Amino acid sequence: MTSSDMEYLTIALPKGKLFKPSADLLAKIGYTADGLSENSRKLVITNEAEKIRFIITKTADLPTYVEYGAADIGVIGKDVLLEEGKDVYELLDLKFGYCRMVVAVPQALKQEKLSDYAHMRVATKYPHIAERFFHSMGIQTEIIKLNGSIELAPMVGLAEIIVDIVETGRTLKENQLVEIAQINHATARFIANRVSFKMKFGRISKMVEDLKVLMESEAAK
């Protein structure tokens, strides 16, 4: 680690649904930077006065940046942590971004029991979670990894089943899909690189404390 790495705290934020609530929460405890926006073409945004550096990553890549120490800390969904299985410290459940990971099928393909879906194809952004789930149920399936718009797959015959996250349920409904099982649920987590947590313990642990105090005061409102 270079001295300039020690001087700055690098915070990774994911593009997508968690970006705004994450950036807003960190701003409330004093961690922000001019021009920090999901739509920024600039991917590294620095606050020189506070020695803070933000990096904006693709959601699925965020744990990799933190695991390798390219970012000291970050905010990411538990769903992504479970899928990516990276070696990072999970320091705090930030409680926002609640979603459920479910198995869904087109209404017309609904079967009586889960085992009736054996040998069918499953489209998902979460191949490890899907594989583990069907394996634990003793059901053999073919997992097809996609990068988004998963609901499209059953409509065009790419797969019969999807494993995806559900927040409001609107996307499933609008695509005539019905939920047949829930695998787990997730919220946003505050994570840290293992070495950074030791080397920058003072700064990172103060952030965790400040976040806890803020969350308690907001919950009491």
Ligand code: PRP
């Ligand atoms: C997520 C998820 C569903 C949708 C669920 O996709 O994959 O498609 O949100 O939300 P809802 O239950 O509130 O409708 P996201 O918007 O992250 O985009 P993606 O499909 O391109 O990954």
